[in-house]
Amino acid sequence: MENTITTSTTLPEDDWSMIIRPKRGLLDINMRELWNYRDLIMLFVKRDFVAKYKQTILGPLWFIIQPLITTLMFTVVFGNIAGIPTDGIPKILFYLSGIVGWTYFSTCLNDTSQTFVKNASIFGKVYFPRLALPISIVISNLVSFFIQFVFLLGFLFYFMAVGSDIAPNINVLLIPVLIVLIAGLGLGFGIIISSLTTKYRDLTNLVTFGVTLWMYATPIIYPMSGIPEKYRIFVLANPMTPIVETFKTALLGVGEINYMQLLYSFGFTVAVLVAGVIIFNKVEKTFMDTV
C-alpha cells in the first residue's frame, strides 16, 4: 500500500497526461478518447430520439409515415404516370426497398454535414471528442433505419404471401455489410462537408439539392436493367449503386450481385471515411475561430 503511494507522488517530470499543441499529425486520431466518451455518444442518440418525437401525436409512427408516403408518391408518379418498369417486382416493394436504404444514407449525410455549424454553441464552451456527435447521428439514424426495415419486411412477407414472384435469398447475409457501407459513406461525406463548411458556407447550399440529384443517379426509381448501355458507366461509378442493387437483389431476388462492384463501393467507402476523419480531425481544433 505504501509502495503505491510513493510511486504516485514521485511521477517522472515528463509524465504529462495531456499535451496540447498547435497542430497534430494527420493520423493522430485519439480513438481511445472517443471510446471513453461512449456514454456521451449513447446519450446523444437518446436525446435525438426523444427530442424528435416529443409533443407529436403519432410519435415514432413518423418513422414509417415518411417512407410510406414517398413510396406511394413514387408509385403514382414514376410507376403509373411515367410508366418506368420495375423488373416485374410489385411497384410498392420496389420503391420502398430503395427508399429505405437511400433514406438512411441521405439522413446520415445531411445531418452530419451540419455538425460544426449547428453545434457551435456547445463546442464553444466545452471540449469532448468532436467526432462523438456525427457518430451519434449515424447511430440514431440507424435506429430509424431498423424500424423502417422491419416495416419493409412486413410488406415483403405480405407480397410473398399473396404469391408475388419474389425470393429473398442467401445474400441477405450481406445486409449488415451494406448497412455499414451506407453508414460509412454517409458519415464520410458528411464530415468532409461539415469540415469544409466551417469557413465557406457555400457547400451547405449544395448539399440539400445535391443529395436529391444523387438519388436520381442511383437505381432507386428505375431498375439497373432499364439503363441504356452508354449511361451505365456513370451510374456504376456511383458508389451507392452496387449497395442499393445488392440490397434489392438480396431481398427481392431479381438481378445479380456483382462482387467486383461491391468491392469498389467498399474501397470507396474506406477512402471517403479515412479522408473525412483526417480532415475533420484537422479542422476540429480551431474551427471555433472561423465558424
Next chain:
Amino acid sequence: MSKTIIKLEDISKQYRLGVVGTGTLSHDLNRFFAKMMGKEDPTKKVGVSNRLDTVDGQYVWALRDINLEVGEGEVLGIVGKNGAGKSTLLKLLSRVTAPTTGSIKVRGRIASLLEVGTGFHPELTGKENVYLNGAILGMTKREIDSKYEEIIEFSGVKKYAETPVKRYSSGMYVRLAFAVAAHLEPEILIVDEVLAVGDADFQKKAIGKMQSVSRSGRTVLFVSHNLTAVEQLCTKGILMQNGTITLRGGVHDITTAYKKISVNENDLKRSGTGLIRFQEYKMTNLEGQKIDEVFLGEDFIVSTVAKANEPIDYTDLSLDIRNDSNEFVGHITNADDLFEIKKIDKGDTFSVSVTVKNISLAPGTYYISIWLGNSYGTMDYIENCIRFNIKQGDKFILRPYPFDKRAKIVLQSKWNFK
C-alpha cells in the same frame, strides 16, 4: 514546491480580424503556397500585438508568448481588462480551440465551467439533462449514476426531476446546471465568470463550493472581474494586459495592480467647452518625482500643463478630491491663494502647479479631478484622473495601530496630563 500541474510554454494565439468571407480563400492559398515553398507562414508576420483600439494589421495576437506554471492545489486568479486575453487563455486550456504556437502540458483531467448548462436540451427532463450534461462535461454514466441523488439534492429541484426543463423557471434551470458542474471531480477546474449569473444566495453557494474544491487539493483557475471574489478564493494571481502576463504574484498584489491600471487606462470622463484644454497633469513630491502615494501630513505637488485654443481673459483652476466611495472631501482653487491666471493668447501653453500642504485626510485611496473655467462656465474638466493613496506613516499621528476607518479627516492633537 508542489508538483506542476499545468505548464504553458510560449503560447500564442492569433486571430484574423474582420469577417470571414471574400479574401479568406486567397489568404488560405497564400499560406498554402508559402508552405509548399518552405517559407514561413506569411500571415504570422503581419499580426499586431493586441491593442483593441490600434488595429492596422489584418491579424491580431490575442495571446503572445505566455509562459506559466501552475502547481498542484493552487487557486490562481486571472485578472485583466476586457480583451486582455483571459478568456482566450481559458479556451485554449479547455481545448475549445488550439494555440497558434507553443504547447500546453497538463497532468490530470480538466473540466471547464465556461458556462453552466451547456448542452441542456429543453425537451428532456431534468434527470435526462443531468446525464447528458454530465457526459458532456466528461463524466461517465457510472459516475453520474453514483452521484445522481447528490446532484438532485444539491439543486433542490427533486420534485421536478421528471419534468422537461423547458417548464423550469430560470432559477431552477441554473441551479440544476450548476449542481451537475459542481459534482465534477476533475484535478483541474477552470471557471470563467459563471458567478455573474444567479442571485446572491446562489453566488454564495457557488463560491462555497469552489472553496471546498480548492481545499480538497485540486487546482482551480478562476477568471473574474469581481475582485472581491478573486481575493476570497485565490492565493495567487496573474495580471494580463494586451495578451501578455504583466505581473504574477500574491493575489493582493495582483488585484491592487489591476485597480491601478483600470483607473489609468479607463476612458476618463471629460467635459467642457475646450477653449482651454489640459495637456498634462501629474502628481509629484517636492523634488518633482512622480508619485502616487504620500504619507499623512506630507506635502505634494499637482502640476498641469494646458493650452489655450482661443484667447482667454482669465481662468480659474481647481482640484476636487474624492475618496474611494466617491464622496467629495476636498476642494482647492487658485483663488485660495489669491493667485490669478489671466491674459492668455491663442495657442499659448502654460503650466500651473499647486503644492498641497500637510495633507490631513484619513489614510486611504483618493481621486483628484481637475477643472479649468471661469464665470462663463467650464472649459475643461477631467474627472478622477489622478489616483493616489495616503498612508498613515508617523509624521502626523503616532498611534501604533491603524487609523479609525470611520473618520474622514485627521486632526492634529497635543495631549497634556496633570
